[in-house]
Amino acid sequence: MANSFPYRPSIDGLRAVAILAVLIFHLHPSWLPGGFVGVDVFFVLSGYLITAVITAEHQHGNFSLGKFYQRRIARLFPAFIVMAAATMAAAALIYSAQDLASTGESLATAAASVINLRLMLQGAYFELSPDAEPFLHCWSLSVEEQFYLFYPILLVLLLRRSRKLLLIGLLGLMLVSLASCLVITPLRSPWAFYLLPTRAWELLAGGFLALRRSHQETGASMMLASKFFPWLGVALLVASFILIREAAGFPGYQALFPVIGTLLVITGTDMPRGGGVQRILAAPLLVSIGKLSYSLYLWHWPVFSFVDYKLLLLEETPRAFLKTAITVPLAIASYRFIECPARAALNRPASRRFALAALVASLAICIPTGLAIRDRNYLNVRDISKGKLTFNRTRSAGSVVLLGDSHGSMYGQMAKQLADELGYRLTVMSASSGDPLPLASADTPEGESLWSQSLAAVRQDSPDFVIIACQWSGKLDHDGIRLKRALDELRPLTRRIILLTQPPRLPPEATRDAIRKGARPPFHEEGVQKSRRMVVNADLLARASDRVLVIDLESLFHDSSGAIPFWDSEGHLLFHDRGHLSSHGAQRVRSLLAEALKKSP
Known part of the structure; x- marks a missing residue:
């Protein structure tokens, strides 16, 4: 050269x-x-x-x-x-x-x-x-x-x-x-x-x-x-x-x-x-x-x-x-x-x-x-046409299917840890940017939607538990028909359905970049966001029954003043971004979910 x-x-x-x-x-x-x-x-x-x-x-x-x-x-x-x-x-x-x-x-x-x-x-x-x-x-x-x-x-x-x-x-x-x-x-x-x-x-x-x-x-x-x-x-x-x-x-x-x-x-x-x-x-x-x-x-x-x-x-x-x-x-x-x-x-x-x-x-x-x-x-179905993710296939103590959108996937790693601990088979069907609920009309063909694939996975596995976590504020309609249809179709296929309520969404000033520029806690959820989230979470809680267990996350992500914690006691970030929990944030849910999974359906 x-x-x-x-x-x-x-x-x-x-x-x-x-x-x-x-x-x-x-x-x-x-x-x-x-x-x-x-x-x-x-x-x-x-x-x-x-x-x-x-x-x-x-x-x-x-x-x-x-x-x-x-x-x-x-x-x-x-x-x-x-x-x-x-x-x-x-x-x-x-x-x-x-x-x-x-x-x-x-x-x-x-x-x-x-x-x-x-x-x-x-x-x-x-x-x-x-x-x-x-x-x-x-x-x-x-x-x-x-x-x-x-x-x-x-x-x-x-x-x-x-x-x-x-x-x-x-x-x-x-x-x-x-x-x-x-x-x-x-x-x-x-x-x-x-x-x-x-x-x-x-x-x-x-x-x-x-x-x-x-x-x-x-x-x-x-x-x-x-x-x-x-x-x-x-x-x-x-x-x-x-x-x-x-x-x-x-x-x-x-x-x-x-x-x-x-x-x-x-x-x-x-x-x-x-x-x-x-x-x-x-x-x-x-x-x-x-x-x-x-x-x-x-x-x-x-x-x-x-x-x-x-x-x-x-x-x-x-x-x-x-x-x-x-x-x-x-x-x-x-x-x-x-x-x-x-x-x-x-x-x-x-x-x-x-x-x-x-x-x-x-x-x-x-x-x-x-x-x-x-x-x-990050356990997430990246291509729903290729089907589900399955872990611990040979375990016989119990079985769990995780459904949802990105709010479901943010619990994936924690759910796998629990499945390993309890000896459960775990199937993950959550997909980022997906819509895990059926369309409002049962007559509307689902095609290759996330819901149809999820339903097929549950039907094939016949699990003891179905966990559903979702950005409910963006997915639930006002009359709740979509969730009602999902629960009606899932009940015959599993012993118990577990719904996780939606955690709070951080305000714009509670990002890592904003904190580097001077923003500091306490952080409070914006009024409109909080009102919508509280409405859909109340809808979820109202659906609790002997076959449907609702885990309310509200107390886990608010302190005594109503502020949203940004770090845990060891300095780990609890949120991945404004709307999603980090792996450390998901761990806060672990004990409640473990208790629910240990109960006989």
Whole structure:
């Protein structure tokens, strides 16, 4: 690589600018509101560099796809794997079960380079909590890795044809991608933000610049441009960092400013006599930070997430200092003892097969491990067409079926612990975002609904107990016909039905983010929310009978003043988000549920 494409310190300096912008923004968005566009700078740089390297090697006749992917593996993979392992270990110690489950799924999708798709598809049912998503930053790595899969092949194919066709092809792809970004952003901003087709234009812009520069001679006009354009680019980048806001309008047309700014800065980095910008970017301190940029990016977000999650009550400035004090040494150690040695070892020609084998083996471990962590810590039917989850199949002391939506799944792990303790078989049919109750009319076909699947599972198992937990305030109709129909159809199939009332919903000021910003207990449920919840819980309590047991959770989640407890006595969070209990919160229900399950139906 060094022979075909000379090293340019100013490129590392530009990397330093990008990573510093991202770090400052993530330390506190108000300090540099548009700092997140540092990722866009990285996109342009990546497109520029890989295009320059591929074209240079192609001209020298020594390019191969195998060598290209070997370099990508050596560059990205070792440090990522170490970071992923350390992150999962820390998450196991710090996070609640639900957040650990989410982190496991993030590990699997990040390792498979599709976490951007997971984040795009993740709805608002569970509000995204950045401090509980330590792999969130890997979305940009996934976009780049997806780009690497097709771009080198396309580039080489076009290089073999003609320069004109190559430039036209790249320009056409870039414009199509940009157009899709502009169209999709106002319609579905998360899609435009996370998808490769709406982000590829940024990498292609860097590639197009590399191709144009490689075919241009250095004349007086270009020398003048190399001195003027970089300063204009710096102005655009500074304006982007300060003025762009993280909102629904991004990326859209706003992403043009950091992209164009980066392109203009690059124009002065590959000239024999660069101007002031090149000299500034080539300063030793910036170059050193730029070399650390990948490791800094990898490690900063997990560290920031864990500090924010664990130290809610610590003031903002000490938290920022602690984050920096942990991240910088980790990044330096990662760069010196993992990144550099691994690149040197894995880039050797004899190491190509080993690099590929190590990648495949690690993916074969990371993906199943991440999914297993998810499934172990959050019992939830993710695809109702695939049926139920069953545990302790051979146990004969009793049997339980858990039905519900996400409010049912939040009790899943606790219910399994109880089933293990009592020797019961447990079947879980709760599904996040699902509707576990039948439609109001018995004549309406259910098709493949959660209710029809749940009813089939109960009919097949003939359990001793059926537990139903639900977001009742959102699922019950005013006359209670849906619940009545569910109870009528379940009674002949089980000995006893256990209904869990709905716990209180935290107010907006009772989130982890709000607490970090100064909100403090006591927290009280909002009036409208509480009134609706009390009505539906009263409806549940009125249905108690010899075959229907209702467990009232009201006293478990209110103190003597009527406030909602946020922590338990050991400092564990009782709520996963505003409306769902954490695994520690679910444990408060355990003794009441255990008592109910021990009673002979």
